[in-house]
Amino acid sequence: xxxxxxxxxxxxxxxxxxxxxxxxxxxxxxxxxxxxxxxxxxxxxxxxxxxxxxxxxxxxxxxxxxxxxxxxxxxxxxxxxxxxxxxxxxxxxxxxxxxxxxxxxxxxxxxxxxxxxxxxxxxxxxxxxxxxxxxxxxxxxxxxxxxxxxxxxxxxxxxxxxxxxxxxxxxxxxxxxxxxxxxxxxxxxxxxxxxxxxxxxxxxxxxxxxxxxxxxxxxxxxxxxxxxxxxxxxxxxxxxxxxxxxxxxxxxxxxxxxxxxxxxxxxxxxxxxxxxxxxxxxxxxxxxxxxxxxxxxxxxxxxxxxxxxxxxxxxxxxxxxxxxxxxxxxxxxxxxxxxxxxxxxxxxxxxxxxxxxxxxxxxxxxxxxxxxxxxxxxxxxxxxxxxxxxxxxxxxxxxxxxxxxxxxxxxxxxxxxxxxxxxxxxxxxxxxxxxxxxxxxxxxxxxxxxxxxxxxxxxxxxxxxxxxxxxxxx
Amino acid sequence: xxxxxxxxxxxxxxxxxxxxxxxxxxxxxxxxxxxxxxxxxxxxxxxxxxxxxxxxxxxxxxxxxxxxxxxxxxxxxxxxxxxxxxxxxxxxxxxxxxxxxxxxxxxxxxxxxxxxxxxxxxxxxxxxxxxxxxxxxxxxxxxxxxxxxxxxxxxxxxxxxxxxxxxxxxxxxxxxxxxxxxxxxxxxxxxxxxxxxxxxxxxxxxxxxxxxxxxxxxxxxxxxxxxxxxxxxxxxxxxxxxxxxxxxxxxxxxxxxxxxxxxxxxxxxxxxxxxxxxxx
Ligand SMILES: Cc1cc2nc3c(=O)[nH]c(=O)nc-3n(C[C@H](O)[C@H](O)[C@H](O)COP(=O)(O)OP(=O)(O)OC[C@H]3O[C@@H](n4cnc5c(N)ncnc54)[C@H](O)[C@@H]3O)c2cc1C
Ligand code: FES
Numbered sequence: 001x002x003x004x005x006x007x008x009x010x011x012x013x014x015x016x017x018x019x020x021x022x023x024x025x026x027x028x029x030x031x032x033x034x035x036x037x038x039x040x041x042x043x044x045x046x047x048x049x050x051x052x053x054x055x056x057x058x059x060x061x062x063x064x065x066x067x068x069x070x071x072x073x074x075x076x077x078x079x080x081x082x083x084x085x086x087x088x089x090x091x092x093x094x095x096x097x098x099x100x101x102x103x104x105x106x107x108x109x110x111x112x113x114x115x116x117x118x119x120x121x122x123x124x125x126x127x128x129x130x131x132x133x134x135x136x137x138x139x140x141x142x143x144x145x146x147x148x149x150x151x152x153x154x155x156x157x158x159x160x161x162x163x164x165x166x167x168x169x170x171x172x173x174x175x176x177x178x179x180x181x182x183x184x185x186x187x188x189x190x191x192x193x194x195x196x197x198x199x200x201x202x203x204x205x206x207x208x209x210x211x212x213x214x215x216x217x218x219x220x221x222x223x224x225x226x227x228x229x230x231x232x233x234x235x236x237x238x239x240x241x242x243x244x245x246x247x248x249x250x251x252x253x254x255x256x257x258x259x260x261x262x263x264x265x266x267x268x269x270x271x272x273x274x275x276x277x278x279x280x281x282x283x284x285x286x287x288x289x290x291x292x293x294x295x296x297x298x299x300x301x302x303x304x305x306x307x308x309x310x311x312x313x314x315x316x317x318x319x320x321x322x323x324x325x326x327x328x329x330x331x332x333x334x335x336x337x338x339x340x341x342x343x344x345x346x347x348x349x350x351x352x353x354x355x356x357x358x359x360x361x362x363x364x365x366x367x368x369x370x371x372x373x374x375x376x377x378x379x380x381x382x383x384x385x386x387x388x389x390x391x392x393x394x395x396x397x398x399x400x401x402x403x404x405x406x407x408x409x410x411x412x413x414x415x416x417x418x419x420x421x422x423x424x425x426x427x428x429x430x431x432x433x434x435x436x437x438x439x440x441x442x443x444x445x446x447x448x449x450x451x452x453x454x455x456x457x458x459x460x461x462x463x464x465x466x467x468x469x470x471x472x473x474x
Numbered sequence: 475x476x477x478x479x480x481x482x483x484x485x486x487x488x489x490x491x492x493x494x495x496x497x498x499x500x501x502x503x504x505x506x507x508x509x510x511x512x513x514x515x516x517x518x519x520x521x522x523x524x525x526x527x528x529x530x531x532x533x534x535x536x537x538x539x540x541x542x543x544x545x546x547x548x549x550x551x552x553x554x555x556x557x558x559x560x561x562x563x564x565x566x567x568x569x570x571x572x573x574x575x576x577x578x579x580x581x582x583x584x585x586x587x588x589x590x591x592x593x594x595x596x597x598x599x600x601x602x603x604x605x606x607x608x609x610x611x612x613x614x615x616x617x618x619x620x621x622x623x624x625x626x627x628x629x630x631x632x633x634x635x636x637x638x639x640x641x642x643x644x645x646x647x648x649x650x651x652x653x654x655x656x657x658x659x660x661x662x663x664x665x666x667x668x669x670x671x672x673x674x675x676x677x678x679x680x681x682x683x684x685x686x687x688x689x690x691x692x693x694x695x696x697x698x699x700x701x702x703x704x705x706x707x708x709x710x711x712x713x714x715x716x717x718x719x720x721x722x723x724x725x726x727x728x729x730x731x732x733x734x735x736x737x738x739x740x741x742x743x744x745x746x747x748x749x750x751x752x753x754x
Contacts, residue, residue, distance in 0.1 A: 174693050176511060176518075176558040184695075213560040215693055219497050242697040244707060251702055251726045253733040260696035268690070269515065276517040276542065277690075278737035358736075361729030408694050410712065 003071075006043035009112030014119055014325075019332040023302050026188045026271055029329055030094070033116075035075075038123040042070035044108060044115045052105040053117060058458040061085050063102060063117055070120060079128040082121060087157045088457055090129060090195045093122025095186060095292075096454050097323045129198060136205045142166035144471050147230040149216045149411070152180020153453045154236035154444025156203060157460030158467075163206045165468050170230070171208060174215040177267060180238055181445075182453070184267040185259070185293065187300050190326070193266075217410035222418070222440060231474075232439045232467045235426060236460060239445035240408035244401050245288070249346030254280055254363035258289070258297040258402035265300050283397030284308040286366050288343055290315065293450075294402035295326040298335045301400065309335045310394065314342040314371050314384045340384065341368040344391065346399055365393045405450050415440070425449055433463030434470075441467055475555035476510075479532060484614040487539045488582055489548055490524070496531030498523075498561045504589035505567030505684065505716055508533065509692045511558040512546045519543050520689045520711075522586040523562060533559075536585035536614075542741040549749060563692040564715045567659070567684075569597045576648070576655045577623070578641050578670050579605040580662020581612065586684055587661040588615050591622040594659075600624050602655070604644050606666070610635035641666060642673045649677040657682065660719060664728045671719035683719040685710045687730060701727050 015031040016022070022029050033041065045067040053063045061082055069078035082089045098104075098118035106114030144167050148155045151173040159169045177183055182196045204210060214220060216237070225233055242257030244250050261279065264270045268277035285301040287294050290313035298309045311330070313320065316339050320327055331337070345367040351357035370390035373382035407424030419427045419436035426435055426442040433441040443459025445451055480492040498508060507522045525534035539548050550556070567590050569575075575594050579587030584605050594601050603619045606629040613635055619626050627644045628636030637644065645658070658681040660670040667683045674681035687699040687710050694712040701708055704721035708714065 174560070175691060176560070213558050214497070215560060215563065218561065218563060218693075219501060238695075241694045241709065241712075244697065244700075246707075250707065251700065251723070251730065253730060257697040260690060260698040263690055263696050268517070276515065276741065278734040278741075361726075361732070408712075410693065 003043070005046055006040060008044065011044075011113045011116040011119070012037045012041045014116075016329075019329075019334070022189065023299075023333040026303055028192050029189050030325075032126055033119055033123045035073075038070055038075075038120060039073065041116050041120055042067045045071075046107060048107055052107060053102040053115075056102040056105040058101065058452075058454045059085050059461060061102075061121075066124065067115070067117075067120060070124065075124055075127040076131070078124045082124060086454075086457065087160045087461070088153060088199055088453070089121050090125035091153070091182060091191060091199065092454050092457070093118050093120075093125050094191050094195075095323075097452060099324050101454070129195070136202050138205070138207050139164055139166050141168060141207075144168065145170070145230045146467060146471075147172060147225045147233045148236065149222075149233065150174075150180060150236040150238055150444075150446070151178035151200075151210060152236055152238050152444060152456060153182060154446075154456035154460040155180065155234065156199065157457040158234045158236065158441075158443070158464045159208045159460075160203050160206070161461055161464035162467060163203065163208045165464070167468075167471075169208045171203075171210045172214040172216055172220070173210065173212045175267070176212050178210050178212060180236075184263045185296070187262065187266055187296050189299070189303065190296065215410070217414040222411065222415045222437075226439065231471055232441065234433070234460070234463050234467065235411060235435075235440065235442040235446055236444045236456065237408065237411055237446045239405040239450040240424075241406050242401065243404045243406055245343065245403060247343060247345050249348055249363070250401070252346055252348040252363050253361050254398040255346055256280075256398065256400045258287070258293045258400050259405075261297055261400050262293070262300060265304065271300075271304055279304065280398050281305045282307065284310075284395060285398050285400065286310045286312050286338075286343075286394060286396045287400045287402055288312045289402030289404075290320040290322060291402065291450075292322045292326055294400075295322045295330050297400045297402050299330055299333060301398075302333055302335065310338045310396070311335055312338045312341050312343060312366070312368060312394075314340065315382070316340055316373060319381060338368070338394070340371045340373070342371050342384070342386070343368050343399075347393065363397055363399055365395045366399055367391055367393050405445075407446065407449070423449065431462065432466035433459055434466060439470070475557070476559040477555050478550055478552050481550075481552050484536065485612050488536060488585075488612070488614055489539070490534060490536045492532045492534050493556065493559060494531060495533045495559050495561075498533050498559065499526045499528050499531045502526040502533060502562040503566030504569075504593040505586075506562035506564050507692070507715060508535070508559055508561030509563060509689065510535075510556050510560075512543060512550065513557050516546070516557060517543045518558075518690055518692075520563070520686065520692060522684070522686070522715075523589070524585045525589055533561075536582065538582040540742075541738045542745040545742060545745045545749070560692070564711055565713075567593065567682075567716055569593050569599065572597070572599050572656050574600045574602075574655050576602045576604065576645065576658045578645060578658060578660040578662070578666075579603070579619075580641060580660075580666040581607060582614070583662030583666075583684075584615050584619070587659070588618050588622070590659060590661070591619060595622040602648070602653075603627070604629065604641045606630070606641040606662070607635075608632070640669070642669050645670065646673050646676075649673070649679065655679050660684075664724055664731065667719060668724040671722075671724075675720060681719040682716050683722060684715050685717060685722070685727065686715065687727065688733065701730070
């Protein structure tokens, strides 16, 4: 007789660091389930025959199957099920927007909360990493060479899958450290860098070569990669250039793109007291935007000692695109949400009596206008419209623009025959990641624009399969 | 790792190094730059490529000690390695179609101006060079400029070498006396470039400048290197580093380059103290 499911309405709570404490440190916020809680949560799964949750997962992790293993206490078995379809479970369990993916389809969510699938995934991956002493096997080489451009989730996944099939893979990364957004964007307190490093170490132990400090399009071109013996190339170069609003005052000191602010804090470790790379710390900070990137910037500013952090977003709470958990955490930590507001100008100091006043040229405030939600747009989101005469000034010392990205033209400009769409995204065949150029595949943010870790990973997987087919049939 | 193959001081604070970086050397063109880190956990700083030897696989950098990272770099010796060295970044200087050019260099900016002057000369342009320094002790690369130029004017602020005055003085004289340039190319401190542009404007001669803002990645990812050109936002690392000087907002750029002045001064002192202690 099968055991009866656990019919508690709510998920087991995720233990977290106290908001008051964590708002001042960079250690991980969510602490993870222990074995007993994981088993209890797993028992909330009804093991539905038609597996609706799987349809919500971009890489189709066999969710009820891995949860069933947890119920049995076979955590390593659960890991094996996940790792058949997902190559970065410790990462995805932490950063996937589960509430709009797998968990949104969970039957338990109709009455009460869905099963905590993300939390269980994280538990399983952490268990595996803590107990697995085995070295990855070096797969038998098939003698074919593939190059991967960019070491974000799409590139790492593609490299890993190809290496497992026996390809000799080299990953070329422009920065001095591999990991893409996982190392320079997403902060330590949400995704410890040691977890990302572990995934990269795994790849290297399988024989994947990682060449940092190589900018494809500058140091080497894609055509040169082919000339030097690579038979296929995967481009996973990420979302590209940060966008600014185009309003007055964006050149003032204290205005950052979220990419710059987070890169200084994460990759360059400016949060450490002995850091060699500076970043503005303390004071009042306005973060413009409402996505995960904005939440990360706001919470990082707080941890760097800001006395006040605002999220300035032109729509309302419902439309915030960030993961729900991040918004909740930000609120708990004391980030203030200035919703239905849009900046129209950044204002700077300019002391007319003293040209040498060191504050000259620095941000003093941001002028905003109130917004209200009007008619829905094509995607059904209500369009924000300005409320005439509602402008006001918000005193701040720095402004972090987190309003999206536009594609980097570098690779397109140096690669003959690689087509991009009118926004500059690389055009690919959906089911293969194949581009207009023979032997070149692409995926992740470079194709879709800023999206998610899991979709980038999925694209890397699809391309790895397609590259394998292409090279074996050649 | 990127080994230092040669090192020499051009004056008390300006140092030249040859770095083993074959992939960068293979692609480098005058006007482009590299980004380096001296050590793990070091800062990323951009330096212009002052020369390259494709056969030997070496890249020449020339830097002035102005802060913590350049102080650390100065203490590296032949045989030591740099942690990271990435490039060539940015766009090469456009030299095509120019017959008469005036290259104006100021201080350590001459390290960037020199390969540009050489490239113009190689492309068969008549090169006039004007280089300026604070005083005699700081003069660098005079011989190299002499080789690349039909005419060379050396200026010092205090008159201890060459003529006394700033670089705009001879430039203005030449332009006023009817000397024709298709283009002026200015590289040096922002304030110098600003005045060279103003002089050029008076005589309607196009003037290019090379910008050297604070950078991190150098690939367009962070936007930290942005500047206003004709009211439009540009990223120096991908759109530049050369821009039409008429259109650059120099005042904004000068202010932006002061953003971390306090931090940098502190860090520099810290680093200097560290080295002093080691010596004792
Ligand atoms: C701050 C922040 C928070 C986020 N939070 C979440 C989240 O919670 N959940 C979620 O699912 N998603 C999140 N995202 C989005 C997610 O990180 C991205 O969608 C994902 O990383 C895209 O992966 P990618 O492989 O396409 O590119 P990236 O991760 O961007 O990696 C691209 C890599 O390519 C390198 N590169 C670029 N050009 C070149 C070149 N010419 N030559 C060599 N190398 C090059 C880059 O340096 C970079 O390392 C977040 C993004 C940011 C910035
Ligand atoms: S240095 Fe980061 S965009 Fe130019």
